[in-house]
Amino acid sequence: MPRLYPLDAGRDRPGRGPVGWGGFYNAGMSAHTLYAQRRARLAAQLGAGGIAIVPTAPERQRNRDSDYLYRHDSYFYYLTGFTEPNATLVITAEGESTLFCQPKDPEREIWDGIRLGPEAAPAALGVSRALSSAELAGHMPGFLENRLTVWYPFATHPGMESRVDGWLQSVRARVRYGACCPDQQRDLCTLLDEMRLVKDEHEQGIMRRAAAISARAHVRAMQRSASMLRAGQEVREYHLDAELLHEFRQHGSQYPAYGSIVAGGANACVLHYRADTALIRDGDMVLIDAGCELDGYASDITRSFPANGRFTGPQRALYELVLASQDAAVAATRAGARFVDPHEATVAVLAQGLLDLGLLDKHKVGLAQDVIANRSYFQFYMHRTGHWLGMDVHDCGSYVEPSQRGQVSERKDPLSGETIKDRPSRILQPGMVLTIEPGLYVRPAPGVPDHFHHIGIRIEDDAIVTATGCELITRGVPVAADEIEALMRG
Ligand code: GLY
Numbered sequence: 001m002p003r004l005y006p007l008d009a010g011r012d013r014p015g016r017g018p019v020g021w022g023g024f025y026n027a028g029m030s031a032h033t034l035y036a037q038r039r040a041r042l043a044a045q046l047g048a049g050g051i052a053i054v055p056t057a058p059e060r061q062r063n064r065d066s067d068y069l070y071r072h073d074s075y076f077y078y079l080t081g082f083t084e085p086n087a088t089l090v091i092t093a094e095g096e097s098t099l100f101c102q103p104k105d106p107e108r109e110i111w112d113g114i115r116l117g118p119e120a121a122p123a124a125l126g127v128s129r130a131l132s133s134a135e136l137a138g139h140m141p142g143f144l145e146n147r148l149t150v151w152y153p154f155a156t157h158p159g160m161e162s163r164v165d166g167w168l169q170s171v172r173a174r175v176r177y178g179a180c181c182p183d184q185q186r187d188l189c190t191l192l193d194e195m196r197l198v199k200d201e202h203e204q205g206i207m208r209r210a211a212a213i214s215a216r217a218h219v220r221a222m223q224r225s226a227s228m229l230r231a232g233q234e235v236r237e238y239h240l241d242a243e244l245l246h247e248f249r250q251h252g253s254q255y256p257a258y259g260s261i262v263a264g265g266a267n268a269c270v271l272h273y274r275a276d277t278a279l280i281r282d283g284d285m286v287l288i289d290a291g292c293e294l295d296g297y298a299s300d301i302t303r304s305f306p307a308n309g310r311f312t313g314p315q316r317a318l319y320e321l322v323l324a325s326q327d328a329a330v331a332a333t334r335a336g337a338r339f340v341d342p343h344e345a346t347v348a349v350l351a352q353g354l355l356d357l358g359l360l361d362k363h364k365v366g367l368a369q370d371v372i373a374n375r376s377y378f379q380f381y382m383h384r385t386g387h388w389l390g391m392d393v394h395d396c397g398s399y400v401e402p403s404q405r406g407q408v409s410e411r412k413d414p415l416s417g418e419t420i421k422d423r424p425s426r427i428l429q430p431g432m433v434l435t436i437e438p439g440l441y442v443r444p445a446p447g448v449p450d451h452f453h454h455i456g457i458r459i460e461d462d463a464i465v466t467a468t469g470c471e472l473i474t475r476g477v478p479v480a481a482d483e484i485e486a487l488m489r490g
Pocket residue numbers: 258289290300387393437460
């Protein structure tokens with residue numbers, strides 16, 4: 001059996017009301033220390049006269065008086081550990097932090113759950129002071145007066161720009177009384193994205209646990225698929241989705257980190273397919289791309305497996321090729337390498353393999369180096385090999401190396417003819433977390449051997465970059481074809 005991380009090790013959640021005030025702090029560090037350190041690091045980057053405004057996410061109506069399940073804003077959570085809605089954090093360059101949060105309201109708390117409230121917030125969260133969110137609009141002009149630069153997240157909170165403009169108008173109305181109005185507005189994401197890109201020990205600990213839960217969920221779904229088919233039962237995609245959800249919730253995950261993909265047979269070739277009702281047949285491959293969110297952090301795993309637990313020859317041949325390309329990508333992932341290196345390592349292996357398996361004809365597309373240069377592999381592999389992973393499944397952080405932004409080269413895309421400006425890819429550092437997820441998706445087309453038609457394979461693991469390589473935190477679910485078969489026999 002694969003090694004499983006102890007799921008609850010280091011988890012030290014305080015008693016909480018039905019609303020998750022106080023957040024999910026753990027790893028032996030108090031909320032004050034962890035989040036206060038982050039606020040202080042941010043404050044130090046705001047520049048003299050700077051002020052930052054960080055709203056959490058709004059509640060969203062689903063229909064009539066039902067809302068979507070609430071999910072806090074990741075930037076806001078990163079700085080507070082606070083999960084209630086209707087809250088805004090204000091930080092000054094001098095390091096003062098003010099939280100606007102929902103006031104205590106015994107009537108509303110009967111319906112929606114306990115609120116932390118402004119009186120308790122400074123002690124619980126370590127902010128300098130807290131006020132009712134009803135007072136935000138009244139206080140903001142005063143906060144902004146005599147400041148030089150106002151920072152807030154651009155293009156992430158609809159209406160935020162005009163709210164800030166409204167507050168600044170109020171400041172300008174007082175210029176004749178001697179008030180100074182900030183003359184710069186800057187995108188707070190540029191600072192927070194860089195901070196979030198490198199995960200600290202606390203974050204890595206949560207991500208390991210999230211990954212371990214998701215790995216167990218994949219194991220459970222694989223085993224269920226084979227056992228249902230062995231018992232002669234009808235297997236539909238939603239049956240396997242149910243297994244994933246069971247395992248996520250069983251171990252305390254709040255919800256899936258994204259819409260789970262459970263794709264039987266040809267559905268695996270639809271990249272954004274969702275778990276639906278399709279019948280999974282004996283002899284089909286199944287692709288599951290699913291990961292839980294735990295305490296604000298995502299995991300993201302894909303496994304492709306034969307529904308009955310036994311690969312056919314063509315399935316195994318394609319599977320082994322994708323796995324070899326993933327091995328190459330893993331070997332290319334280490335501090336000092338570029339973000340693009342794992343992708344290029346993957347493509348090199350896939351290009352040669354597509355020729356070897358007869359999916360591409362060398363008389364038409366040339367050698368592996370031509371397949372790469374002309375992107376002929378794109379017919380079967382049309383996405384990148386990874387993305388940053390963190391609080392958001394496609395996490396924030398620039399894919400360009402900031403110190404080399406100015407080095408631009410131009411090229412023509414061989415397929416679209418578009419001019420593409422390339423900038424040097426990000427240099428990996430210890431603590432960055434990324435996915436490694438090569439795939440092959442074979443749709444019927446002239447010249448494509450029939451026995452590969454409709455097979456879609458992706459293998460995705462989550463990697464923490466280390467000084468010498470990377471730590472794969474999702475290998476609680478195996479990837480070797482023989483190990484998958486052994487697991488599904490059990
Ligand atoms: N599940 C989303 C992704 O793999 O990027």
